[in-house]
Amino acid sequence: MQAWLQGLNMGGGHVSGRYDQTFVVYGAVFLPNATQTKITEINYGGKILLPTSALDLLLRMNIQYPMLFKLTNMAAQKVTHCGVLEFSAPEGQAILPHWMMQQLNLCDGDTVRIESATVPKATFAKLKPMSLEFLNISNPKAVLEVELRKYACLTKNDRIPTSYAGQTLEFLVVDVKPANSVCIIECDVNLDFDAPEGYVEQPRQVTPAVNAKPPAPPASAFTGHAQAAKAAAPTTTIFGGSGRRLDGKKKPTSSVSLSSEAGASTSDAAAIANDLPAIPPVVVNEDYKPGRISFVRYDYKRVDVLEKELREKEANQKSQPSKLFQGSNRTLRGAR
Incomplete structure (x- = not known):
């Protein structure tokens, strides 16, 4: 056992369990009998190729698995870490991916220091x-x-x-x-x-939200419609003649007639029917832009609120004292 340890020391072995060697580096194209598939596998990965003697030395040590190495370019003080793909490189050489040689500022034929390393698991x-x-x-x-x-x-x-x-x-x-x-x-x-190199984020065009409701159309738009309907309504002529007395005397003048009562009732019904607000015509929104829809909401009253107001208005009119028979009284003998 002691002779074996001395042989390791004479051969440059590391009984301490830490691998530390210097190799001449070359790209994947310098690998003997390398195919295009093999070159692509090396260049698009993070593992290197070492000689068989490196495997023999690593097996003699207490190296943790997976085998990880620290690569250092002593001249440029560049460091990176990698794994090992195979132990098929020529003796004294290490085959590195092309990106790793650029990362360490190495050229074919330069030397690199390769040490065994222990790094934590990534989170x-x-x-x-x-x-x-x-x-x-x-x-x-x-x-x-x-x-x-x-x-x-x-x-x-x-x-x-x-x-x-x-x-x-x-x-x-x-x-x-x-x-x-x-x-x-x-x-x-x-x-x-992270954002890709050269990517410029387009600024968003934020349209301010309008929460306030637009004002309702003026009342004149509805009252004019009601007045026009009232004017267009035909007046009734029922019982429109004059009254006569049996004694031949003239009928006393009165400010109320049946025709007026009938006309008043008809006009009141027409006013109530036409008092409801009319919906304005639809206007096309020519400023519409894709991506956002604006719903215009007018501050209209609900139907039940309008009906309640109409009922209250009608009740107020009925509660007022009637103007019928408000003339002064007269007798056949003249004034009293």
């Missing part, structure tokens, strides 16, 4: 689409749920690509919780989206 992530094509996705959360399975970690300020309908959609990791780097494997993440 919240906020992404910012970098293109307006994001607005054409009908269900963006469902699409990202599938695409984010290709990633093991999310690091704040990383710019990750996804593939949708043959297009490349990039997202900026605006915020993640509970740390700046989180693991998104087998966890429930509350996903939120």
Whole structure:
């Protein structure tokens, strides 16, 4: 056992359980015998390829699963986190996605430090689409749920690509919780989206709501109609002749006649019938704009209120003293 541990120390092993190595990085196109499908799988994900010797060394350590790594460009002091896809890279090399090399300011042939890392499970992530094509996705959360399975970690300020309908959609990791780097494997993440890059929200045109009712049409509009109907009503001529006495004397003059009584009753009935308000003609609203309908409501009285007022008016007229037989009395002998 002691000889085995000494062999690990001589071979550069880390008995402390922390993996820390330096590799020369290359893009996915430099992977031997790489197909276009394999290159696409690497570039549209957050996992790297390491050599077989790295797997042998990791198996000798107490590395937590899933295996997560911290990548550091020592020259530019750029850091990100990732997972591992395969252990099929050439010895001494690490194959990185294209977006990860841009994130770390690395070129093919540069060196990068790869360390084992432990990051907490993600609880919240906020992404910012970098293109307006994001607005054409009908269900963006469902699409990202599938695409984010290709990633093991999310690091704040990383710019990750996804593939949708043959297009490349990039997202900026605006915020993640509970740390700046989180693991998104087998966890429930509350996903939120920021406004896409270049999106300008159109200002809403808010029309002020009018709660006050417009005034009712003037009473002259109804009284004129009633007067015109009263003038057009024919007057009755029943019992319109003059009366005669048997003794041949002239009938004394009287201010009341049957014809007047009949005419008065007829005119009163016509006035009551025409006293109801007439509905004005419908006016077309030419200022109507789609999206909002305005219902104009006039301050009319209800039918039961109008009928009550008419009944009270009729009762007041009946309660007044009658003007019939108000002339002075006379005798055959003359004045008393």
